[in-house]
Amino acid sequence: MLLLYHHLLCLLTLRHHALVKAQTVAKTYTGWDCCKPICASTDNRPSLLTTRGAVRVCNRSSQPLPTTAGVSAVTGCQPGVNTNTAAYLCDTYQPIPISNDLSYGFAIQVQDSQAADHPNCCKCYQLRWLTGAAANKTMIVQVVTPGGAGGCQRGDMIILTPGGGVGPLGQGGCNGMYGGLQLGGAQGGEE
Template identity: 35%
Template sequence: MVSFKQLTLLALTTGLATVDAQATGRTTRYWDCCKGSCGWSGKANVNQPVQSCDRNDNPLSNMGAKNGCENGGSAYMCTNQSPWAVDDRLAYGFAAVKLAGQSERSWCCACYELTFTSGPVSGKKMVVQATNTGGDLGQNHFDIAMPGGGVGIFNGCTSQWGAPSNGWGAQYGGISSRSECDSFPEKLKPGCYWRFDWFQNADNPNVSFREVSCPSELTDKTGCKRW
């Protein structure tokens, strides 16, 4: 059986990728260390919520554990929900999502193929799984999870990793140079370096996007599959 990755790579090399149900949107970046909104039961018709981890990055069996971004909370974003390069033109990762005219019930744990249409990554593709919902996001907005991308409204990185009070770098946007990744916790370094290597430090590029079947490489990390 041909895998999703093989089909995607074939489409990229032959130009045969379909554009059915394409829409346009925008991206930002974040890493707040918080338990994702899709980590709670009942958010969508899925086999289980998105996996959360304790402050030492161990997977939690208690899916109802309180968010680490709240006082007394113990559940955080797992570090394996960082982005990575499949090859020079394709990456996988995770995102907080908000889609026009839809609720999180329709996007939690769904996957989307993003084609970047601006900046240094124009033409590259990224497949993301929705693990979170951004209450402060605009319509058709993908807030891509990448370590060092800025904590935004909430900050669980200080309680989990001892990050500065506003997270690493600026609260919105995060760090500004690759060398700053060197001081990150070991498990967060690869995702931080990804931003400056594969992603070329792109600053909130625009995208066209479409929903796709989730590759197992993503669902194996979150444990979450839509029915």
């Protein structure tokens, strides 16, 4: 179990900021399917690039693609895609430990909609575990994909972690990116 703090920074004027803080209890899982994050697309709405930005994606060698190329590239998880022109999850999205009780990372937030213009795309959350080996530890994550599948419930977080699970699309993206190297992890992710 974890306690999830949602931080929303709203620009009210050039000199005044408001911080909205809400708490939710949810579960965390781990996963890494190598797929292009959903928030890396504008869903054919270029105006989203200026209002929200887009998550960076990489080529199969984990080299960042220019923003416009990344936004329009097809995910490496699509069956039959040309792996040389597809977009993938950059290997730099793995968790970054800062101290014994704080780390940074990226996540999939389980939602009903997987639209690229989902309002939670690119939002940041502070997670604090209530139980288990990580009890009282904190992680700041940025949502790079709304959605999720399997036994996860709405609001749960899937923390992007290599080897933590391959999700519903299996090894598809990772096979294209790493040439068939099996990264391990359960189909639905680890709780």
